[in-house]
Amino acid sequence: MRINPDYGLPYYNLGNLYQLSGKHRKAIPYLKRAIEINPDSLSAHHTLGYSYREIFQYQEAIDSFHQTLRIKPDHADAHLNLGFEYYKLAQPSAVIKNTVIARILFERQKNSQGAAQAKANLRSFAEQYKNYRIEDFDNVQIPEPSQPSSPALPPVAQAPPQSQQPPKSVESVYSGTGFLFSAKDYVITNWHVVRGTNNIKVKFLNGEKIKAEVALKDPQNDIAFLKLERQPQLPPSNLKIGDSSSMKMGDKVFTIGYPAHFLMGDNPKYTEGVVNATSGLQDDPTV
Numbered sequence: 001m002r003i004n005p006d007y008g009l010p011y012y013n014l015g016n017l018y019q020l021s022g023k024h025r026k027a028i029p030y031l032k033r034a035i036e037i038n039p040d041s042l043s044a045h046h047t048l049g050y051s052y053r054e055i056f057q058y059q060e061a062i063d064s065f066h067q068t069l070r071i072k073p074d075h076a077d078a079h080l081n082l083g084f085e086y087y088k089l090a091q092p093s094a095v096i097k098n099t100v101i102a103r104i105l106f107e108r109q110k111n112s113q114g115a116a117q118a119k120a121n122l123r124s125f126a127e128q129y130k131n132y133r134i135e136d137f138d139n140v141q142i143p144e145p146s147q148p149s150s151p152a153l154p155p156v157a158q159a160p161p162q163s164q165q166p167p168k169s170v171e172s173v174y175s176g177t178g179f180l181f182s183a184k185d186y187v188i189t190n191w192h193v194v195r196g197t198n199n200i201k202v203k204f205l206n207g208e209k210i211k212a213e214v215a216l217k218d219p220q221n222d223i224a225f226l227k228l229e230r231q232p233q234l235p236p237s238n239l240k241i242g243d244s245s246s247m248k249m250g251d252k253v254f255t256i257g258y259p260a261h262f263l264m265g266d267n268p269k270y271t272e273g274v275v276n277a278t279s280g281l282q283d284d285p286t287v
Contacts (some may be wrong), residue, residue: 001129005034006037007037007040008033008034008037008041009035010028010160011031011032011034011037011199012030012031012034012043012044012047012082013111014030015028015029015030015031015034015044015047015048015051016031016043016047016134017280018030019025019031019047019050019051019054021280022054022192022219022220022222023057024051024052024054024055025051027047027048027051028048028051028052031043031044031046031047031051035048035067040071042068042071042072042075043067044219045064045067045068045071046064046065046068046075046077046078046081048064049061049062049063049064049065049067049068049078049079049081050081052064053084053085054195055082056088057069058089059089061081061085061088062082062085062086062235064080064213065078065082067074067101069082070194071131072146073144073146073246074105074143074144074145074146075105076101076102076105076109076114076118077100077102077114079098079099079101079105079116080098080099080102080114080118080121082094082095082104083095083096083098083099084096084121084278085120087125088097091134092125092128092129092131093132095125095129096122096129096132096134096137097137097140098126098135099118099121099122099125099207100122100138100140101143102115102117102118103115103118103119103142105124105142106118106244108142115137122134127145134280138282140277156160166213171209175193175194175254175258176189176190176194176225176258177189177190177257177268178193178194178202178256180232181241183228184228184232184234184236185227185230185231186225186227187202187225187226187227187228188223188225188226188227188241189214189223189224190219190222190223190224191218191219191222191224192222193221193224194214194224194226195219196223200212200213200226202228204232204234205233205234206233206234208230208232208233208234209227210228210230211229212227212228212229213224213226213227214226214227214251240286247275247278248266248278249274249275249277249278250274250275250277251274251275252272252273252274253272253273253274253275254270254271254272254273255271255272256268256269256270256272257269260278
């Protein structure tokens with residue numbers, strides 16, 4: 001950027017890295033600069049919309065996703081995201097219309113994960129909006145396939161948010177992995193899993209479902225501590241909080257969780273690898 005300030009790709013890359021690390025306010029000026037240089041940057045508009053959403057600027061997010069559709073009208077992710085944004089602005093017709101379009105486009109594109117997510121959202125919306133029938137939108141005009149353009153990001157609209165009185169089906173849309181630690185009535189999970197909701201339920205491997213609330217949060221590091229309403233009927237956990245400052249490159253690590261449970265099922269999935277860096281963008285360990 002210093003050598004060629006009018007080259008848009010580095011601005012997009014930097015904005016995208018900030019967005020992926022949860023630093024959405026930092027991402028926005030870089031993404032806007034990338035768009036200023038190249039107004040038809042599909043990925044920049046799409047990523048900017050997601051960043052606006054994460055800081056609750058829903059109308060700006062809508063504008064960005066519409067710009068994505070200006071460039072590529074059959075962008076299924078953008079339609080899915082618009083359904084999410086219009087949900088936040090309480091516009092049911094636009095919510096259902098865009099989510100139906102997203103579902104059909106995902107099916108045409110043989111994107112089974114995206115189609116499954118759109119269907120899950122529609123089931124939730126059907127519970128929420130009793131005066132609207134999903135089938136009434138089946139004849140909505142679907143954009144024709146467009147020419148390939150700059151690559152878009154993966155789907156970012158994962159679920160409709162919970163309202164003050166969320167439908168029961170939303171429980172199956174919101175999900176994330178957590179672990180009991182120390183005392184049996186505390187769970188550690190990611191902050192993005194529970195951010196913005198006031199109705200949290202934790203499901204354990206023995207089938208128990210227990211209500212919880214956020215006791216502590218660290219948005220910078222995407223961590224939340226949940227206080228359970230009661231202790232589960234499980235044996236004591238041996239999980240202990242580690243010291244990340246002692247971690248080194250090459251250390252072995254593993255993850256266990258429930259990725260894309262609506263497709264992969266309810267059994268945990270395990271993967272392992274090594275730490276390949278202890279710092280990120282500009283040596284910031286949080287990016």
